[in-house]
Each structure stands twice: as structure tokens, then as C-alpha cells.
Amino acid sequence: MNRSVDYPSATRSRRGGAYRSTQWTSADGTEGIPVTIDRGLMQIPGDPHSGPDGTVDDLAGLRAALDEVDFRLLDAVRDRVELCRRVGAVKARTDVPVVQPGRMDLVHRRAREYAEDNGLSTAFVDRLFDLLIDEACRVEDTVTGTGSRPREDGGPR
Numbered sequence: 001m002n003r004s005v006d007y008p009s010a011t012r013s014r015r016g017g018a019y020r021s022t023q024w025t026s027a028d029g030t031e032g033i034p035v036t037i038d039r040g041l042m043q044i045p046g047d048p049h050s051g052p053d054g055t056v057d058d059l060a061g062l063r064a065a066l067d068e069v070d071f072r073l074l075d076a077v078r079d080r081v082e083l084c085r086r087v088g089a090v091k092a093r094t095d096v097p098v099v100q101p102g103r104m105d106l107v108h109r110r111a112r113e114y115a116e117d118n119g120l121s122t123a124f125v126d127r128l129f130d131l132l133i134d135e136a137c138r139v140e141d142t143v144t145g146t147g148s149r150p151r152e153d154g155g156p157r
């Protein structure tokens with residue numbers, strides 16, 4: 001059996017929202033195989049590339065699963081940024097500084113604990129939350145009209 005499969009084309013809208021299925025085109029021209037995720041396992045009814053227990057064990061299937069996870073990540077990042085925009089509006093109204101070191105500490109600490117409990121690298125999660133918080137501050141700065149972010153050259157503001 002020819003098991004090579006083209007990279008699946010995710011059919012999800014780029015605008016976001018609930019994402020339950022994707023489709024791919026196999027090398028033999030088979031199109032439109034629906035993929036659903038159920039507790040992390042991809043089930044593809046009737047797909048010849050599925051494993052005997054119905055789980056996907058090939059590269060294309062795993063990449064389709066990655067596509068799903070990537071979109072969930074992007075949806076979560078979009079929601080986080082949107083919430084920070086609203087936080088920024090409240091801070092502007094109430095004259096609260098954008099940068100809150102205590103809160104930033106708590107967010108980092110919580111993420112590190114999650115990493116430890118879930119077998120992730122704490123250094124990676126630290127860098128990830130540095131990026132997320134940096135973007136939050138940038139967005140809040142645009143809402144509050146302040147400049148809270150560290151200078152590019154690392155010098156004092």
C-alpha cells in the first residue's frame with residue numbers, strides 16, 4: 001500500500017473559533033478524510049493510514065494533530081492578548097501602572113510549577129511567558145498611552 005500522504009491542508013478558518021476537524025489529500029488522490037480529536041487521539045473512520053486500534057500512526061496524521069494543537073495555541077494567545085487589552089483599558093481608567101512585578105512573578109511561578117508537574121522544560125516555559133508578558137505590556141502600552149517596556153538597548157528608560 002502506498003502510505004505516503006501529502007501534508008494535510010487544514011480547512012479551519014484563520015479567524016479562529018471552535019476547531020474540531022481538518023482534512024487532507026493523500027498521495028493516491030483520496031480527499032476529504034475527516035479527522036477528529038478525542039482526548040488527544042486522532043480517530044479517522046475508515047482511513048487506511050490509521051493504526052489497527054483506530055489511532056493515526058503516520059507522519060501526515062501526526063501533523064494534522066499538530067495543526068489542531070497549533071490553532072488551539074493561537075486561539076489561546078489571541079484570547080490572552082484581548083484580555084490584556086481590556087486590562088490596559090482598566091489601568092488607563094484607574095491610573096494603575098502597566099508593569100506589575102508581583103503579578104508577573106506569580107504568572108511565571110505558576111507556569112514553572114505547571115512545567116514541573118507536566119514534564120515540560122521550566123526554562124522553555126519561562127521564555128514563553130517572557131514573550132507573552134512582553135506582548136501584553138506592549139498592547140497595554142498602546143491602550144494606556146504609556147511606555148512601560150524596557151529599552152531595546154537595555155538601558156534605563
Ligand SMILES: O=C(O)C(=O)C[C@]1(C(=O)O)C=C[C@@H](O)C=C1
Pocket residue numbers: 084087098099100101103104107132133134136137140
Ligand atoms: O495582570 C496584569 O496586570 C497584566 O497586565 C497582565 C500581565 C500578564 O501578561 O500576565 C502583564 C503585565 C503585568 O505587568 C502583569 C501581568
